[in-house]
Amino acid sequence: MKYDYDVIVVGAGPAGSIAAKTTAEAGLKTILLEKRQEIGTPVRCAEATGTRQEIGKFIPIDDSWINADIAAGRFISPSGHEMYKNAGHVGIMLERKIFDRALAEQAGDFGSEIQCRAAVVGLTENGVKVSSFGNEYEITGRYIIASDGVESQVARFAGIKNTMKLKDIHSCIQYLVRDIEIDEECIDIYVGNKVSPGGYVWVFPKGKRMANVGLGICTNKSKNKNAKAYLDEFMEKHFPKGKIVGMVLGAVPGSSYVKQLVKDNILFIGDAARQVNPLTGGGIFFALEAGRISGEVIAEAHRKGDNSILQNYQTIWDKEYGKLFSMYYKMRKLFLSMNDDEFDFLVQEVNKVASKYDGGTNFNKQIPEILWKAFTKNPKFMLKAGLSMFK
Amino acid sequence: MIKVDDQKCCYCAGCVPTCPENSIFLWDTRLTIDETCITCNLCVIFCPVSALSIAEDEKKIA
Ligand SMILES: Cc1cc2nc3c(=O)[nH]c(=O)nc-3n(C[C@H](O)[C@H](O)[C@H](O)COP(=O)(O)OP(=O)(O)OC[C@H]3O[C@@H](n4cnc5c(N)ncnc54)[C@H](O)[C@@H]3O)c2cc1C
Numbered sequence: 001m002k003y004d005y006d007v008i009v010v011g012a013g014p015a016g017s018i019a020a021k022t023t024a025e026a027g028l029k030t031i032l033l034e035k036r037q038e039i040g041t042p043v044r045c046a047e048a049t050g051t052r053q054e055i056g057k058f059i060p061i062d063d064s065w066i067n068a069d070i071a072a073g074r075f076i077s078p079s080g081h082e083m084y085k086n087a088g089h090v091g092i093m094l095e096r097k098i099f100d101r102a103l104a105e106q107a108g109d110f111g112s113e114i115q116c117r118a119a120v121v122g123l124t125e126n127g128v129k130v131s132s133f134g135n136e137y138e139i140t141g142r143y144i145i146a147s148d149g150v151e152s153q154v155a156r157f158a159g160i161k162n163t164m165k166l167k168d169i170h171s172c173i174q175y176l177v178r179d180i181e182i183d184e185e186c187i188d189i190y191v192g193n194k195v196s197p198g199g200y201v202w203v204f205p206k207g208k209r210m211a212n213v214g215l216g217i218c219t220n221k222s223k224n225k226n227a228k229a230y231l232d233e234f235m236e237k238h239f240p241k242g243k244i245v246g247m248v249l250g251a252v253p254g255s256s257y258v259k260q261l262v263k264d265n266i267l268f269i270g271d272a273a274r275q276v277n278p279l280t281g282g283g284i285f286f287a288l289e290a291g292r293i294s295g296e297v298i299a300e301a302h303r304k305g306d307n308s309i310l311q312n313y314q315t316i317w318d319k320e321y322g323k324l325f326s327m328y329y330k331m332r333k334l335f336l337s338m339n340d341d342e343f344d345f346l347v348q349e350v351n352k353v354a355s356k357y358d359g360g361t362n363f364n365k366q367i368p369e370i371l372w373k374a375f376t377k378n379p380k381f382m383l384k385a386g387l388s389m390f391k
Numbered sequence: 392m393i394k395v396d397d398q399k400c401c402y403c404a405g406c407v408p409t410c411p412e413n414s415i416f417l418w419d420t421r422l423t424i425d426e427t428c429i430t431c432n433l434c435v436i437f438c439p440v441s442a443l444s445i446a447e448d449e450k451k452i453a
């Protein structure tokens with residue numbers, strides 16, 4: 001069988017673009033298919049991600065897609081207790097519109113073909129069915145990478161049930177707000193059932209007097225009130241004079257990643273595989289990682305002519321991130337069970353514990369440890385925590 | 392059937408993964424819901440701006 005391409009990548013988000021770059025770089029004939037007419041817009045993201053060093057591994061750092069450097073985080077409890085931590089350089093704020101385009105262009109630079117406004121609407125025996133400008137046609141390929149985001153259809157076409165239960169998904173909305181007082185290098189997180197049940201409010205700096213102000217709720221926990229109503233309330237209270245110059249909506253998985261990352265010659269990556277930190281909702285870094293790993297595994301399978309090697313993607317991912325995800329998933333379950341008094345308690349305790357940590361690039365990995373230390377300060381709470389995790 | 396209020400919908404595709412029947416598809420900026428919909432209401436509950444609703448005539452039957 002002669003295939004049109006070695007690799008068909010469905011979806012030009014961060015995951016797909018890095019996957020396409022990786023396979024094209026390895027010499028595989030690659031095509032990146034994107035449903036939208038323009039890559040990267042509309043944005044569905046709060047745009048906070050890892051350090052310059054972490055992101056620089058995937059694409060040369062360019063200040064045109066960086067809005068701010070994050071050095072600190074502040075958690076605000078329902079009664080206004082604060083925990084503040086300056087940890088040096090912990091991450092960057094992206095301009096996703098430009099970042100996503102740059103990633104796709106990079107894939108192109110390494111030899112991948114790109115097609116916009118080309119939606120994959122089905123799988124065929126040897127490839128995918130594409131719909132573009134009223135035409136439907138088949139593109140054949142040896143390997144398929146499903147990087148089609150949270151709405152992933154490819155998984156469903158392949159017979160994998162990836163429906164998300166309402167308890168496992170965050171309903172999100174965000175405003176881009178101008179002319180407000182913010183700390184330009186600090187991300188603020190507000191927790192509590194009144195401000196954002198089952199999720200949190202974020203205020204992420206986007207430069208001078210400008211921030212992404214948004215929230216995600218678990219619709220199981222919100223009674224007859226949509227995410228927008230919560231955000232409007234928050235804006236009224238905290239930034240009544242802020243000017244809203246943009247709006248973002250979307251779904252963020254809170255479920256940990258799907259069990260099956262590979263089916264036959266199809267590899268699921270990024271949001272399509274729910275590779276999003278279930279507690280924080282951070283998915284950009286994992287999308288990039290999954291793009292790289294899946295691309296490398298395909299290149300190896302192709303080189304050796306052995307499709308069983310594709311399973312390595314699953315093995316590598318489980319080994320690298322399995323534990324981290326299951327821990328964060330358990331923590332999310334605990335968060336979902338907490339009342340506002342408990343949030344107050346937690347923020348105060350974390351404040352005491354966190355001061356002993358130095359922060360830095362390892363801070364992300366230290367967060368679970370810090371939380372555990374805080375939890376164990378209150379035996380009753382600890383018991384509840386324990387129980388909620390095994391439910 | 393589910394109705395999409397296109398004055399409210401910001402085509403975020405967030406409702407798509409909540410659908411157990413895979414009835415929803417987003418064509419760039421246009422959200423479509425096909426006849427496989429079983430009116431389970433999950434997408435309606437999910438939408439951050441309440442752009443979805445069960446069509447009036449079906450409410451009466453239910
Ligand atoms: C409100 C919100 C805030 C967030 N905040 C953060 C944050 O601060 N930090 C962070 O790290 N993460 C955040 N995330 C998560 C992050 O945006 C995602 O994890 C990340 O974009 C996943 O990348 P991806 O490449 O897997 O998917 P996407 O970026 O969603 O890309 C998928 C692409 O596939 C295309 N596609 C879909 N279906 C088809 C089809 N049938 N055919 C062809 N193309 C198709 C889509 O159009 C899209 O371009 C947030 C998400 C939301 C919704």
Ligand code: SF4
Nearest residue numbers: 400401403404406438
């Ligand atoms: S979740 Fe709401 S805003 Fe988003 S695509 Fe669906 S109907 Fe539109």
Ligand code: SF4
Nearest residue numbers: 410428429431432434
């Ligand atoms: S009501 Fe249920 S079946 Fe119908 S589109 Fe919404 S989620 Fe799908």
